[in-house]
Amino acid sequence: MSSNDTVARDTAAEEAPPLTQPAYLPGVAFDEMIDRDGAVRPHYEVLQDRIASLGAEELEERQSTLERSFLLQGITFTVYGAESATERIIPTDLFPRIIPAREWAKIEAGLSQRLRALNMFLADIYGDQKILMDGVLPRALVLGAPSYRREMHHLYVPHNTYANVCGSDLIRGEDGEFFVLEDNLRVPSGVSYMLANRDASRRTFPGTFRQAGVRPVERYPDLLLSTLKSMTSEWRADPQVVVLTPGVYNSAYYEHAYLARLMGVPLVEGRDLVVHDNRVFMRTTSGLRRVDVIYRRVDDDFIDPLTFRRDSALGVAGLFNAYRAGNVVICNAPGTGVADDKAVYAYVPDIIRYYLAEDAILPNVDTFLCREPAQLSHVLANLDKLVVKAVGASGGYGMLVGPHASQAEREAFAEQLRADPDNFIAQPTIQLSTAPCLVDGRIEPRHVDLRPFILSGEKVVVTPGALTRVALKRGSLVVNSSQGGGSKDTWVLAEEPRA
Amino acid sequence: MMLARVADSLYWIGRYIERAEHVSRLAAVMLNATLDRTLEAAQTGRIALAAVGEVDTDRGDQTYEAARDLALDREDSGSVVVCLARARENARQVRDQITSETWERLNMLYLRVVSHSPDEAFEEDPAGFLNEIIADLHLFKGAVDATLSHGEGWRFLALGVHLERAQLIARLLEACFSDRKTPTVTEPMALMSLLRMACALEPYLRVYTADIDPKYILEFLLFDEDFPRSIRFCTARIQDLLDQLARRTGGERSDALRLAGRLDARLKYADVEEVESTGAGALLAAVSAECAAIHEAIYETFVAYPLELSLPA
Numbered sequence: 001m002s003s004n005d006t007v008a009r010d011t012a013a014e015e016a017p018p019l020t021q022p023a024y025l026p027g028v029a030f031d032e033m034i035d036r037d038g039a040v041r042p043h044y045e046v047l048q049d050r051i052a053s054l055g056a057e058e059l060e061e062r063q064s065t066l067e068r069s070f071l072l073q074g075i076t077f078t079v080y081g082a083e084s085a086t087e088r089i090i091p092t093d094l095f096p097r098i099i100p101a102r103e104w105a106k107i108e109a110g111l112s113q114r115l116r117a118l119n120m121f122l123a124d125i126y127g128d129q130k131i132l133m134d135g136v137l138p139r140a141l142v143l144g145a146p147s148y149r150r151e152m153h154h155l156y157v158p159h160n161t162y163a164n165v166c167g168s169d170l171i172r173g174e175d176g177e178f179f180v181l182e183d184n185l186r187v188p189s190g191v192s193y194m195l196a197n198r199d200a201s202r203r204t205f206p207g208t209f210r211q212a213g214v215r216p217v218e219r220y221p222d223l224l225l226s227t228l229k230s231m232t233s234e235w236r237a238d239p240q241v242v243v244l245t246p247g248v249y250n251s252a253y254y255e256h257a258y259l260a261r262l263m264g265v266p267l268v269e270g271r272d273l274v275v276h277d278n279r280v281f282m283r284t285t286s287g288l289r290r291v292d293v294i295y296r297r298v299d300d301d302f303i304d305p306l307t308f309r310r311d312s313a314l315g316v317a318g319l320f321n322a323y324r325a326g327n328v329v330i331c332n333a334p335g336t337g338v339a340d341d342k343a344v345y346a347y348v349p350d351i352i353r354y355y356l357a358e359d360a361i362l363p364n365v366d367t368f369l370c371r372e373p374a375q376l377s378h379v380l381a382n383l384d385k386l387v388v389k390a391v392g393a394s395g396g397y398g399m400l401v402g403p404h405a406s407q408a409e410r411e412a413f414a415e416q417l418r419a420d421p422d423n424f425i426a427q428p429t430i431q432l433s434t435a436p437c438l439v440d441g442r443i444e445p446r447h448v449d450l451r452p453f454i455l456s457g458e459k460v461v462v463t464p465g466a467l468t469r470v471a472l473k474r475g476s477l478v479v480n481s482s483q484g485g486g487s488k489d490t491w492v493l494a495e496e497p498r499a
Numbered sequence: 500m501m502l503a504r505v506a507d508s509l510y511w512i513g514r515y516i517e518r519a520e521h522v523s524r525l526a527a528v529m530l531n532a533t534l535d536r537t538l539e540a541a542q543t544g545r546i547a548l549a550a551v552g553e554v555d556t557d558r559g560d561q562t563y564e565a566a567r568d569l570a571l572d573r574e575d576s577g578s579v580v581v582c583l584a585r586a587r588e589n590a591r592q593v594r595d596q597i598t599s600e601t602w603e604r605l606n607m608l609y610l611r612v613v614s615h616s617p618d619e620a621f622e623e624d625p626a627g628f629l630n631e632i633i634a635d636l637h638l639f640k641g642a643v644d645a646t647l648s649h650g651e652g653w654r655f656l657a658l659g660v661h662l663e664r665a666q667l668i669a670r671l672l673e674a675c676f677s678d679r680k681t682p683t684v685t686e687p688m689a690l691m692s693l694l695r696m697a698c699a700l701e702p703y704l705r706v707y708t709a710d711i712d713p714k715y716i717l718e719f720l721l722f723d724e725d726f727p728r729s730i731r732f733c734t735a736r737i738q739d740l741l742d743q744l745a746r747r748t749g750g751e752r753s754d755a756l757r758l759a760g761r762l763d764a765r766l767k768y769a770d771v772e773e774v775e776s777t778g779a780g781a782l783l784a785a786v787s788a789e790c791a792a793i794h795e796a797i798y799e800t801f802v803a804y805p806l807e808l809s810l811p812a
Contacts, residue, residue, distance in 0.1 A: 071610065072603050072606060072607055072610075073599070073602075073603065073606075074591065074594070074602065074603075074606050243595075247592075248588075248591055248592050253591075254594075257591075257594035257595045258594075258595075260595035261594065261595035261596075266501075266502050266505070266595075267593075267594075267595040267596075268502060269504070271504070272502050272503070272504050274806060276810050282502060283502065283503040283504070283806075284500050284501055284502055284503055284748075285500070285501055285502075285503055285506045285651065285655075285744070285748045285801040285802075286500055286747070286748035286749055287748075287749070287804075287809035288806070288809050288810060289500060
């Protein structure tokens, strides 16, 4: 294999370069650092030079410094064992993933186009439903989706912005093209890891960071705050904003506290809020205080036991009525989940064309809807090549990765498919691109995806950075943190590297 | 303006931190004193155990085990490790309200005491283990004072510290001078240990010289105006903190402030001669009871107030 030789030649002058023992050997997937001919991509050169100049020991040392700092900051989740609860850090890799300016420009344009269209779609389906009248997508598919909220019908949402915070999952296929795999319009998480990873990588590779010319992500919290504030701009210039968390036992609690702290707004739990006379108040030491905007990190189902799930203790009784009365803004609006439904996803290019009269800048992954009999039989015939996903599930649950499954697993899944075809979609198995990661003291390729964060209030802002999720198991394509995934920093370069 | 739940958590961080420090010190002094195989040494062990409310004070003979339990027993709600875990749990719930400097200091201490086989560390060097916890807690308090705004949140935390401290010192003095189960402490060695348990030996010596007398000790720990661990000092701080909190939250007529003012006055204008002649028992019992009442009143005023009274018209 030629890449071995090329890398060895590049770094032969260095003393004990870790890249050569053994060499960094990407597989058939697109590699972020090394091109098909085994040469280092220009935008990765600064980092590659630095890695090559550091010994394996030094790299391990930096990795463990990084992990210690995460532990100290409390960037952890709790594992409850038999004897006691232990805290683990979210696995984090020290090498940043680098995206050149030109590629980012396309991603940015594509994501903001997509979110604009999806917000228009939400305003339409909770309003006049023109898109359904025009038959662009089947009425039953939208109105029958479990995440569709009839309660939202004809309800005034400022700027027609239903999804204020969106985290889309992008992947790079074998040809290096970026695809949108999924939109997250409910309560997307991970942005605090983007910021914590950045903070860490600035300390791990300070010189390289400077040299590379990386665009800053640190303004995310204040951009989020102004996005939230813009939601009341028509009637209140300086609203009281709060972050609503399910509480300290939620796995994303660190993020909720982090965002509240950096925005300088109270972090509230359901029990801190009361609704009186269709207005929302929080219990403070000096009595009740009015709340205007709630950035909720609680799922639709749990925000108000009077309107949604009655057994929820996380929400606030009467909150939805206060929202309907226009006395408080909930961000993201309830019911946004229908726009990231996995079956609706297949129609997003049509949705973009319908509202914006433009072609989608970022393509979708080919998607087979099992609700269509013809497509179902195709899926059943090709189960060993496809990834099948349950429409309602997320987080890597309820999913079959055909090529990695056993015959028995595939047969069992086929049964489920035939029993409830509406609930499933299928996509070709895509070899996600790989990026170099430090694994047990060696630099190895691991599959990665990309989750950028898009804010939308009066206007749409894409933060120039992202969370890169890593499938830490060799060969695994599943990057979800609930399934053993980790993360790394993402450097978006301000300029193209000089050729 | 701050969330009632947040104020409550900050207050409890203060209480647990102070308790962890006090119990660490009791255990350290107990271990140190009992290096001497004397009767006074055994008495020191009994004082320490009585001061934390241990019924079986005869364990004073097995000081190593007793000290280890005070520090590390996860079943005992008053042990150092439990106090630190709870302080840290409260801090996690108000992570958005405290500075990173404060949080990291406490988190590091917690991780050290909980995660890295604390039993071995204790066995290796018990006194060192305990003294390091005390030193880390001082760093935490320093970070609180140096990096948090001295506003409402800081005041609730300080309120917890001083209320807890007043009760702990009162309990320690009761154990020495007015407890029926333990004989009144008179031995100079034991009295010195008592001063060490209140972290008061050096400041005491500067005021009274090396004249170790129960009368002066009581006077110092009850009435001294400047020593941060005297009850008088604590009640003055409590009154001051509540006064400022009440002003800012519009709770001037709260029971908490009234009770704190009364307790402060009781100590400020106490007849020292009378306390010395009749014994401090009654006064110490009153201090404990009133601190408990202030605690209840704080909760009623700032945290669990009835909603009907505070709804807008």
